[in-house]
Amino acid sequence: MVFRELLDRMWKKLRGWKEKLLSRAGKEVLIKAVIQALPTYLMGVYEIPTAIIKEIHSVMARFWWGGKGVEKKMHWQVWRLLHYKNSLLSRVMNAKYYPHGDIFQARLGYSNSYSWSSIWSAKSLVKEGLIWKVGDGKSINLWHDPWLSDEDGRFVLSNRVAGLKLVGDLIDNDRKEWKTDVIENLFEERDQKCILAIPLSSRCLQDELTWATLKMGPIR
Known part of the structure; x- marks a missing residue:
């Protein structure tokens, strides 16, 4: 219950800002100065469960990437390819586009695939964070x-x-x-x-x- 309230507070704080109006530097300052200050007391008292930490990651990532539609989906797709390497999609992409490394080492190549071109283009922004x-x-x-x-x-x-x-x-x-x-x-x-x-x-x-x-x- 305590951790759920923490997540709610973080999300309400973020919703008060229009992420699309902030530069990347502005978003980073806001996340560090405002959002990260919230769990300081709790971290000194409780051992925060891994599941809660992952949810905090998710909230902060959504705010960082912002955007809507295809652009936002591609950023999340890169994140999933990095963290869910045993998924069917990840195994297929790995075998076809970066068999000897990870997605950040992959080259665009000569593929006519719109999906791969979009994912490849989104990886630079993900890498920044x-x-x-x-x-x-x-x-x-x-x-x-x-x-x-x-x-x-x-x-x-x-x-x-x-x-x-x-x-x-x-x-x-x-x-x-x-x-x-x-x-x-x-x-x-x-x-x-x-x-x-x-x-x-x-x-x-x-x-x-x-x-x-x-x-x-x-x-x-």
């Missing part, structure tokens, strides 16, 4: 993927280091903690702070693409 939540770090490219979070953005700013490719290369798998000595020796101060501020789970969790403006902390 995503960030990796670190699990074991084995799916995240350390240098090219968005996985850090501060006012300077979501990407590592330090110069590339030979021998380091994945975020998992910075994690001590036995202790389930960051390799502090490697990070402090090879990365700029800003990157050090961002990396070491990311909590690691004692369980072997997989990396997960999530919504960049939503920071709910670790889920046990």
